[in-house]
Amino acid sequence: MVTIKDVAREAGVSVATVSRVLNDNGYVGADTRKKVMEAISELNYSPNEVARSLYKRESRLIGLLLPDITNPFFPQLARGVEDELSQAGYRLLLGNSDENIQKELEYIQTFIQNNVVGIITATNHVDYKIYEALDLPLVLLDRASENYPAVYADGREGGRLAAKTLVEKGAERITLVKGPANIKPAQDRFQGAIEELSRADVDFSVLSTTSYSFEEAQGWAEELFDKFSDTDGVIASNDIVGIAIVHEAMERGKRIPEDVQIIGYDDIPQSRLSYPTLSTIRQPAYEMGREAAKLLIRTIKKEPGVEQTIQMPVELVERKTTRKE
Amino acid sequence: MVTIKDVAREAGVSVATVSRVLNDNGYVGADTRKKVMEAISELNYSPNEVARSLYKRESRLIGLLLPDITNPFFPQLARGVEDELSQAGYRLLLGNSDENIQKELEYIQTFIQNNVVGIITATNHVDYKIYEALDLPLVLLDRASENYPAVYADGREGGRLAAKTLVEKGAERITLVKGPANIKPAQDRFQGAIEELSRADVDFSVLSTTSYSFEEAQGWAEELFDKFSDTDGVIASNDIVGIAIVHEAMERGKRIPEDVQIIGYDDIPQSRLSYPTLSTIRQPAYEMGREAAKLLIRTIKKEPGVEQTIQMPVELVERKTTRKE
DNA sequence: CCTCTGTGTGTAACCGGTTACAGATAAAGT
DNA sequence: ACTTTATCTGTAACCGGTTACACACAGAGG
Structure with missing residues (x-):
């Protein structure tokens, strides 16, 4: 595994400098930046998210907990969530709960252990204490709640x-x-x-x-x-x-x-x-997924004025199993 | 966040000792173990996977890359994979590739960055260089290949x-x-x-x-x-x-x-x-998922004699859109 | 009584990043 | 000429675990 030290050595600078060009913060001289960039592509370096996550105390992972991906309603949600999140640079840790509290708790637990920055969950057990103790951005999907932001249809x-x-x-x-x-x-x-x-x-x-x-x-x-x-x-x-x-x-x-x-x-x-x-x-399942993801991202970024809850419209789709008039 | 240090302080021991009871290795006195256990439940401590992952250079995460979870064939696979993996203590990092190389590379990249211990992928691009460079256990799912273990139906x-x-x-x-x-x-x-x-x-x-x-x-x-x-x-x-x-x-x-x-x-x-x-x-999609997961786990654990490839049976299911005789 | 072995525990280095801080240099202001 | 400020870079501490190593002690064997 090639680390930031290898890059630093290759470029003849310190790790701090490499880190600065990676994150584009602090001052870096133009030619130094160039040397570092070259070393990076030379060594085919890509930073270790785990190390970053440990120091920053936050990852780029988001936990998504759904009842059962095998029910065709949920893949739509999942896809909406994923499309929105991945575009914003987040990745998905997925769990199926089967509406089972035990599994649910286990997943929430491992979400926390993996430093996720937020959780989207379709749970019937929000009131369970693990959610209360959670100091992570949480968005309910396909579920409503008094206490948490939610995206659901009426x-x-x-x-x-x-x-x-x-x-x-x-x-x-x-x-x-x-x-x-x-x-x-x-x-x-x-x-x-x-x-x-x-x-x-x-x-x-x-x-x-x-x-x-x-x-x-x-x-x-x-x-x-x-x-x-x-x-x-x-x-x-x-x-x-x-x-x-x-x-x-x-x-x-x-x-x-x-x-x-x-x-x-x-x-x-x-x-x-x-x-x-x-x-x-x-x-609108796909849209609901997207909205939940957007809402979560806004909450993570602490943007002001986040709608606490979004209610999506339901709509009659008339096809052939109902009469025309 | 409560860390291993807090537990050590609470129990009046060193962090090494706490780590030893957590992992159940090395010598720990019976009463010391008890004190530590108490401190753990007292503080409601759960170890940080990220820190562990950093030192050990491996997580308990596995990357799963599928074309599109919205196609009802794939949730079955995913569910099979998940059920098997979660039972073995692994968690899933999920990505949808849309059969698009670009997305695929991005996901593989972030899988690596997050120290996954293995990857299961349904890709048409195994021969792409990123897979060659990969020194991670890799199992192909719903795809066959000369070069990698695979689970697929003929x-x-x-x-x-x-x-x-x-x-x-x-x-x-x-x-x-x-x-x-x-x-x-x-x-x-x-x-x-x-x-x-x-x-x-x-x-x-x-x-x-x-x-x-x-x-x-x-x-x-x-x-x-x-x-x-x-x-x-x-x-x-x-x-x-x-x-x-x-x-x-x-x-x-x-x-x-x-x-x-x-x-x-x-x-x-x-x-x-x-x-x-x-x-x-x-x-047998669900079973294929499970088999792929099992195969991956065996590979990760370096168990001897892993079948390199598993071909699952296809089977005619006669229902009503074909004639009886 | 001395050595050896097995048991129990702590100290500190380490994993690979980020960043506070300090120091160096050059340009700008007085 | 002297201070101030902006720019650039390196050193080292830190994140929260794991583990190599050192050390202490007790009981067994001679």
Whole structure:
């Protein structure tokens, strides 16, 4: 490994001088700078981030904690975060929590141990003490909180919008799929939908589910039509479940949207490829990731007037699983 | 920040002793150990990885470089890698290369600067000089190479299998969708399919595409049926494109699999949720990730007899877009 | 009683950067 | 001519761990 000392020797100067040209601070003579630059490229030197991080007590790393990158909603977030951060010179330490406190704590712990300069997390456990003790910039993503800056889309509003849409489009026996109880945004959208449905003059029933996984989605869909075979409007807990329900409805020979309308949530990329294409409530996931990253960077740089929380718009995307009028 | 010195002071011992109990090496008296343990939990101390990493010249970080986490094939890989690595105490530094050399080099660079102990990469540019100069354990994932250990599935065989399947199931005017030219595995499976099709007594045509993206998949599907409207068997470049083709076929009122059979590649989770469910060539992505991680760990630990390369089996998954007999 | 060995602990160097501080030189101001 | 100031550079301390080495002591073996 070639170190700053090697460069210093090669250039015939002290390490301090090399450091100064590297960081472009302090005075350095023009020809000295040149010699140093030459030595650097001669030796193909690149500074050791770890040493820098140790002295400065901060790295250029940022911790990103997501529930499960395998759920297609999260890669969008992750990508947004990464694109924004990498452009600003930060790198990503990634962890999947599986909504499991233990794993979450472990990751937060190692984020700290690695001197990250900030953390972006989609957690349901912000109130846990490790977060309180944290004196690092923290931004919540896809989650809201009183106590921390956050970037999220209004789940309640999204839930209302989904329900309202189905009601307006003439669904009369609506089934509302309730997502996993331990996931906050799932509950928000559920509450929003309940709210709207209660207000309207429709019958509705609720199907409780406990996961968003692909493997189980099929099962929820079957259960849905087994239990509520005459439903004519389904509000899915997310697009994965929505797509599974579309699939199951087709399988059972139901006409979409004539016999049953279905509305998803998230607008993951594959929703526009299902058959029929899935109407859904869109969350701008990629943008949310970017915004969270921007917010975090501003917080790290202590820029004044940082918005403490950014609420992103949800939006109805009308495709083929809802009626036209 | 509480450091090892604070612990030493609290316990009334030297930092060396604290370090010894932390790492469980060297001699430490039973009661001294106890005092140190108490001081550690009293102060809620956790050691600074950066300092450790600097002295030891190795961290517990591993760099993972993927083309694009937004493509549903890669999260599976990533998850496999992560599950295996995190269990072994390693953490992940993640980068998306977008198959772009520039980004790739940047990430490799920062991996090195951060003292990673190993790198897992899905690159098409192994032969680039930065990899040669690397004296770090490196494992290729989803890519093969003469020069580095690798974990991949046999694309050529997969391509053959896809073609063979369609031929056997009676497709007579096959269309082969060729994936992006710069992506090695896409070309392997294409070659395999070509090989098999050439051997068989069928007509076939080729549609060239330049991306795997969701946004464009729809376009390829339309182009496919515009150009080859009478095709009765499609070998898609991957499942994303496959699902788009299924969708477009349905849209155009074609019966699947009677009028047109379609076979995908990868077996991403959503393939079993399309309508009809997509027959495909499965790559065991999650397992590939795990194997790559295991291989890397063994290499890092210098365990003897590490298999230099692991070829994972591809497998036909028969679902509803191919005929039964 | 003396040596040898195993155990327990502390001191200080070291990892590769950054920066406070001091010293040198030259140009500018009085 | 003398002070002041700006520019340039080097020395060494420091970040928070790890570990080589030295030293002390106790019990075993002769």
